[in-house]
Amino acid sequence: LIEFRFQYTRSSLVASINDEIGPSVAISGVANFGASPSSPTTRDINLFEVVDNVSMQHGAHSVKVGVDFLYNRVNITFPGALHGVYNFTSLNNFLTGNYNTFQQAFGETGQFQSNPNVGGFVQDEWRVTHNLTINAGMRYDVQFLPDPIETDSNNIAPRLGIAWSPGDTKTVIRASAGLYYDRIPLRATSNALQRDGVKYVVVQFAPNQQGAPVFPNLLPVRPTSLMTKPNITRIDQDIDTSYSEQASVQVERELPKQFQVSVGYLHLRGLHIIASRNVNVPTVPASAGIPNQGRPDPNWGNIAVFEGAGISRYNGMVFSLTKRSSDWANVRLSYTLSKTIDDAGNFFFSTPQDNFDLRADLGPSDNDQRHRLVISGSFQAPQHGKQLRFLHGFQLSYIFTYASRPPFNIQLGNDRNFDTNNNDRPVGVGRNTARAFEFASLDMRVSRRFGVNERVSVDVLAEGFN
Secondary structure, eight states: OEEEEEEEEEEEEEEOOSOSSOOEEEETTTEEEESOTTOSEEEEEEEEEEEEEEEEEETTEEEEEEEEEEEEEEEEEOOOGGGOEEEESSHHHHHHTOOSEEEEEEEOOEEEEEEEEEEEEEEEEEEEETTEEEEEEEEEEEEOOOTTSOOOOOOEEEEEEEEEOOTTTTEEEEEEEEEEEOOOOHHHHHHHHHOSSSSEEEEEEOTTSTTOOOTTOOOSSOOOOTTOOOBEEEEOTTOOOOEEEEEEEEEEEEETTTEEEEEEEEEEEEEEEEEEEESSOOSSOGGGOOGGGGOSSTTOSOEEEEEEEEEEEEEEEEEEEEEOOOSSEEEEEEEEEEEEEESSOSSTTOOOSSTTOGGGGOEEOTTOOSEEEEEEEEEEOOOSSSTTGGGTTEEEEEEEEEEOOOEEOOOOSSOTTOSSOSOOOOTTOOTTOEEOOOEEEEEEEEEEEEEOSSSOEEEEEEEEEO
16 A cells, blocks of 8 residues: 655744834733733744655565655744843832843844755564564654754664453553654754844843943944843754653553553653753853953853753653443543653753753653543433433533642742843752642533434533633
């Protein structure tokens, strides 16, 4: 069997600016308002993709081989701090105009790039016996990024899976392991190409620096003072593609009265997760009056570098109990006990507290929740008989969700280590060590079906979300 697919997609995203005058105001722990530094943004994408797969059946083997070519032409416009960004450490400081830092961008806001991607795979589903199946395969992916980024070409990902049903075949044991490669986000490469210090620059001031504006004013032109240098963004030329090592095992058992129970374990280890790090942090506070705050490279301000430096680990146990649909009810219960930690956050714009010790940020992930319980199902009223005839056609459906407390990061709201980022924690406090609130919701739906004739019926329903 030969399967050939082709697609062309043209997409255009336009997020309009919310404040054409500015500036943007951020008050730590209180509010953000004014011109948004994350808007406006536009993305024009032309995407071409060709896929060709070949499947072959030979005895107990089902072999599949395929190739995938995807080509992106992307133009990203992101003005960022073009309208100025004032950061305040408290509401009182805002009321008096005593800001902590000020940023403003100048230059070209758009960046074009092309992005070819090639992938290929081979897999074999081998039915060894009537109750044992082995799946083995390998995938290779390569992403060609614009110069000067070197292509990471060693992305070979083997996978193995086993399904075994011993004894009375009411029990199934599944196990799998493999490598899975990601792609470098084009937003990161766009930022590095655009914010090179020539086409687009960002200047940053402390309130007492020469040339610093008075809130809420903006700078009319890009300053040339030796006291402050523009911030730029780079990307590691030898950046490694992030990937995960995954392994799982699951045991599923069929029980009497149409019940089915399963328990499983999943392990995931993420490597080379993309993160941003400032490699040109100041050595003295702005109040010292030293040009460019004594940075190692005196020609630039902050130098943010995207690197494949982050790590993550996830371990989870999943339990489920299901009652297959009967004449009147079905139900599914799912419970997950898990723990996930990382040091890079859930978005590649996050920066560590200590730019030279990324592992010091190793802690619970932003989405770490130890317990999660979901119960869902439906009840169907009797459809026949004269008794309770008024209930015919009624159905009650429900979803109950419970999640334990997620973590949050305790921050001071000021720049304790004067690296120009207000993400410092109190001394001795780890990242994401505090916990927020539990979450529970119950959603329900009542519906009634009315027959119009033999071929047409109408459902009337009411839903409630809590």
